[in-house]
Amino acid sequence: MIEMNDTFLVSISTFFYFFGALVFFAAFVFQKRSMQNAAILFVVGGFSIETAAIIIRWAFSYQMGFGHAPLSNLYESLVFFSWSVVVILFATWKRHRNDIIGTLASFFAFILLAYASLSGNVTTQIQPLIPALQSNWLISHVVSSFLAYACFAISFITSILYLIRVRAGRRIERILPDYDVFDDLGYRITSIGFVLLSLGIITGAVWADTAWGRYWGWDPKETWSLITWMIYGAYIHARLARGWKGTSMALISIIGFIAVIFTYLGVNYILSGLHSYM
Amino acid sequence: MMRKIYKYTASVRLTIFLFFTLAATSVFGTLVTQGLPGEHYEKIYGPGMVSFLDFFEITDMYHSWWFMLLLFLLAVNITACTIRTLPGTLRGMSRKNRDLEETVTRLWPIQYVCESAYPVETMEQKLTLLAGRLTGKPTIIREGEERRIYSEGGAYSRLGAPVVHISILLVLAGGLIGSIMGFSGRMTIIEGEMSSIALLFPGDKEEKLPFSVKCDGFAVQFYDNGMPKEYRSDITIIDEGEPVASESIRVNDPFTYRGFKLCQASYGIAEASDFKISVTEEKSATTSICTLNLMKKVPLPGSDKSFAVARFVPDLQGLGPAVMAVILAPGAPHDIFWIPSGLHQAQGTKRQGYTFKIEGFTARYYTGLQVGKDPGVPLVWAGFVLILGGFAMILFKSHRRLWMKITPVSEGSRVEVAAKTDRKDGSSFEKSITQKFNKLCKYD
Ligand code: HEM
Numbered sequence: 001m002i003e004m005n006d007t008f009l010v011s012i013s014t015f016f017y018f019f020g021a022l023v024f025f026a027a028f029v030f031q032k033r034s035m036q037n038a039a040i041l042f043v044v045g046g047f048s049i050e051t052a053a054i055i056i057r058w059a060f061s062y063q064m065g066f067g068h069a070p071l072s073n074l075y076e077s078l079v080f081f082s083w084s085v086v087v088i089l090f091a092t093w094k095r096h097r098n099d100i101i102g103t104l105a106s107f108f109a110f111i112l113l114a115y116a117s118l119s120g121n122v123t124t125q126i127q128p129l130i131p132a133l134q135s136n137w138l139i140s141h142v143v144s145s146f147l148a149y150a151c152f153a154i155s156f157i158t159s160i161l162y163l164i165r166v167r168a169g170r171r172i173e174r175i176l177p178d179y180d181v182f183d184d185l186g187y188r189i190t191s192i193g194f195v196l197l198s199l200g201i202i203t204g205a206v207w208a209d210t211a212w213g214r215y216w217g218w219d220p221k222e223t224w225s226l227i228t229w230m231i232y233g234a235y236i237h238a239r240l241a242r243g244w245k246g247t248s249m250a251l252i253s254i255i256g257f258i259a260v261i262f263t264y265l266g267v268n269y270i271l272s273g274l275h276s277y278m
Numbered sequence: 279m280m281r282k283i284y285k286y287t288a289s290v291r292l293t294i295f296l297f298f299t300l301a302a303t304s305v306f307g308t309l310v311t312q313g314l315p316g317e318h319y320e321k322i323y324g325p326g327m328v329s330f331l332d333f334f335e336i337t338d339m340y341h342s343w344w345f346m347l348l349l350f351l352l353a354v355n356i357t358a359c360t361i362r363t364l365p366g367t368l369r370g371m372s373r374k375n376r377d378l379e380e381t382v383t384r385l386w387p388i389q390y391v392c393e394s395a396y397p398v399e400t401m402e403q404k405l406t407l408l409a410g411r412l413t414g415k416p417t418i419i420r421e422g423e424e425r426r427i428y429s430e431g432g433a434y435s436r437l438g439a440p441v442v443h444i445s446i447l448l449v450l451a452g453g454l455i456g457s458i459m460g461f462s463g464r465m466t467i468i469e470g471e472m473s474s475i476a477l478l479f480p481g482d483k484e485e486k487l488p489f490s491v492k493c494d495g496f497a498v499q500f501y502d503n504g505m506p507k508e509y510r511s512d513i514t515i516i517d518e519g520e521p522v523a524s525e526s527i528r529v530n531d532p533f534t535y536r537g538f539k540l541c542q543a544s545y546g547i548a549e550a551s552d553f554k555i556s557v558t559e560e561k562s563a564t565t566s567i568c569t570l571n572l573m574k575k576v577p578l579p580g581s582d583k584s585f586a587v588a589r590f591v592p593d594l595q596g597l598g599p600a601v602m603a604v605i606l607a608p609g610a611p612h613d614i615f616w617i618p619s620g621l622h623q624a625q626g627t628k629r630q631g632y633t634f635k636i637e638g639f640t641a642r643y644y645t646g647l648q649v650g651k652d653p654g655v656p657l658v659w660a661g662f663v664l665i666l667g668g669f670a671m672i673l674f675k676s677h678r679r680l681w682m683k684i685t686p687v688s689e690g691s692r693v694e695v696a697a698k699t700d701r702k703d704g705s706s707f708e709k710s711i712t713q714k715f716n717k718l719c720k721y722d
Contacts, residue, residue: 128501130505207530216453
C-alpha cells in the first residue's frame with residue numbers, strides 16, 4: 001500500500017499527460033489521424049489514473065480518521081485543477097477534434113501536476129481539515145470554481161491560437177485553417193465557465209455567511225474572484241449584445257485568465273487573506 | 279440630448295465600461311490593506327500619499343463614495359436596459375401562434391423542401407405530431423388545399439437574461455439594505471461571564487444588544503499533528519433576565535437569535551493560574567515539578583535561591599503562551615527571563631544551571647464571537663437562486679420556431695420547411711429536422 005499510494009499514481013498520470021501532449025503535437029505536425037487517436041488514448045489513460053488517485057486519496061483520509069474530499073490544500077487543488085482541464089478538453093473533443101488544442105491542454109494539465117509533485121513548497125501530505133474548511137459547502141464551492149478555471153484555461157488557449165493565426169496570417173493557413181473555430185469554441189467554453197464561476201462565487205458567499213457571519217467581506221480572494229467575474233461578464237455582453245468577435249474577444253479572454261491565475265495563486269503568494277490554501 | 283443620455287444609460291456599451299472600470303479599480307483595494315487605523319498608513323506610505331489615499335477613501339475603498347457611485351450606475355444601467363427591452367420581449371412571447379408571412383420565414387436559416395407520396399391530409403396529421411414533438415403546440419391554417427403549420431417552443435428562455443439582470447438588482451438591493459440597516463461587530467466574553475456589548479466594525483463604537491450572551495465554557499481541540507480541529511463556545515442567551523437558550527457555537531455552525539447571528543471568530547486566554555513548571559537541575563539531573571501562581575515565590579530546588587512567575591502572556595511573538603519568570607537570589611539583581619510553552623519549546627529554557635519547562639497551567643479562556651444582523655440577506659439569497667434559475671433558462675432551453683407548408687402535388691404532397699433557433703442550440707435542431715423529414719419523404 002505504501003508503494004501504490006495516490007501521489008505515486010499522480011506521478012504516473014503526469015507522464016501520461018506529457019506523452020499525450022507530445023503525440024498530439026506530432027499529430028498536429030504530421031496531420032495524422034492515427035496519431036491523434038494514440039494521443040487521446042494517452043490522455044484518457046492519464047485521466048483514469050488521476051481519477052483513481054483522487055478516489056484513493058479520499059479513501060485514505062477516511063482511514064486516517066478525518067475523512068474529507070481531497071480538495072483542501074494547494075496540492076489537492078492543483079491535482080483537481082489538472083483533472084478539470086482534461087474534463088473540459090474531453091468536452092471540446094466531442095465538438096472539434098483539434099490537435100493543437102489537445103496539445104496545449106494536455107501540456108497545461110502536465111504543468112499543473114509537475115508543479116504539484118516537484119515544487120518544494122507544495123506539501124503532498126493528507127492533512128485534516130481546519131475548522132473553517134469543515135463545511136458541506138467545500139465540495140460544491142471548490143468543484144464549481146475549478147471547473148470554471150478549467151473552462152477559462154481552454155478559452156485562453158483558443159484565444160492565443162486565434163491571435164497567432166490572425167497575426168501570422170496566410171503563412172500558417174495550411175496548418176491552422178479553421179481559426180473561426182477558435183473564436184466560436186472559446187466563446188462557448190467561456191460562457192459555461194462564467195456560469196460555473198457564478199456558481200462558485202455564490203456557494204462561496206453562502207459558506208462565508210455560515211463561517212464568518214457575512215456573505216461578502218471584500219477579502220482579497222473574494223475581490224479577485226469578482227474582478228475575474230466582471231471581466232468575463234464584459235466578455236459575454238460584448239459578444240451577446242454588441243456582436244464583438246475575434247481579436248478583441250481573444251484579448252479579454254487572455255486578461256480574464258491572468259485574473260484567474262491571480263485569484264488562484266497570486267492572492268495567496270502576494271496578498272494576505274482568509275483563504276488559506278497554503 | 280435627453281434621448282442620447284437615456285440611450286447611453288440603457289446601453290450595453292455602458293455595461294461593458296462599468297464592468298471594466300469596477301474590475302480595474304477593485305484591484306487597488308486588494309493592494310492596499312483595507313480598514314487599518316490611520317497611523318498604519320502614515321507609516322507605510324508617508325503623509326503626502328496618505329492625503330491622496332484619504333481623498334479617494336482607498337483605505338476603505340469598497341465603501342467609498344465613488345465605488346458606491348459606480349455600483350449605483352450599474353443598477354441604473356440594468357434598470358434602464360430592462361425597461362427598454364423587456365416589454366418587447368414579453369410582446370414577442372405573447373404573440374405566439376400566428377400566421378407568418380412567407381417572406382419572413384424564407385429568411386430563416388434552416389430551409390428544407392421535400393416531396394412525399396402521402397396525401398395532404400395524412401401529411402398534415404403527421405406533421406402536426408412532429409411539430410408538437412420538436413417545438414410546442416402547433417397552429418394549423420387551412421386555405422383550400424394548402425396547409426400551414428406554425429409552432430414555437432422554449433420562448434421563455436428569452437426571459438433568462440432579464441431574470442439574471444433583475445436578480446443582480448436584488449443582490450445589489452440586499453447589499454444596500456445590509457449596509458444601511460445591518461450591523462456587524464465582535465463580542466469578547468470570558469468563560470463564566472456575560473456580556474451584551476458588541477464592538478462595531480469598522481472603528482470601535484459600542485452597541486448594546488437587546489439580550490445578553492453568557493459564555494459557559496470555551497474549548498479548543500487539536501488533531502494529533504497539532505492542527506486545530508474544533509473551536510467551541512458553549513453559550514447561554516439571557517433575555518430579560520431569563521436564560522432562554524443554550525447552544526454550542528462552532529466555526530461553520532453559528533447560532534441565530536432574534537435575527538442576530540453569532541459566529542465563532544477567535545479565542546484567547548484571559549487568565550492563567552496554577553502553572554506547573556518542571557525544574558531540572560543540570561548537575562544532578564534531578565527534576566522536580568513546582569506549582570506556582572503569579573507573584574508567589576517558591577524555593578529553587580537544591581539552592582538558596584527562589585523563583586517566581588511574574589507575568590503570563592497568551593502569545594509570545596507567535597510561540598504560544600509564555601510566562602515571565604524571575605530568579606531571586608540574596609544579594610544579586612533579579613534575573614528575569616521568558617519561558618515559552620508549546621510545540622517550539624520542547625527542550626525547555628536554560629538559566630543559571632537549570633532547565634525550566636512549562637508542563638501545564640489552568641487557563642481561563644475568552645471567546646471572540648462575531649455578531650451580526652443583516653436584514654438584506656433574504657434578498658441576496660433570492661437573487662442568487664434567481665440568477666442560477668436565469669442561467670438554467672438560458673443554457674438548457676432554446677427558443678425554437680418551426681414553420682411548414684403542405685401543398686398537393688400530382689402524386690402526394692410537397693412540404694416546405696423553415697426553422698429558426700438560438701445560436702446556443704447549435705446544429706442539433708437542424709439535424710433532427712433533416713432526419714425526421716428524410717424519413718417521412720423516403721416513403722414511396
Ligand atoms: C452584473 C451583471 C449584469 C449586468 C450589470 C448586466 C447588464 C446588462 C445591460 C445594462 C444590458 C443592456 C440591455 C440590452 O441592450 O438589452 C445587458 C444586456 C444583456 N445581458 Fe446583461 N447584465 C449582467 C449579467 C448578465 C448575465 C449573467 C447574462 C447572461 C449570460 C446577461 C445577458 C445579457 C444579454 C443576453 C444581453 C443582451 C440583451 C439584448 O440585447 O437584447 N447579462 N446586460
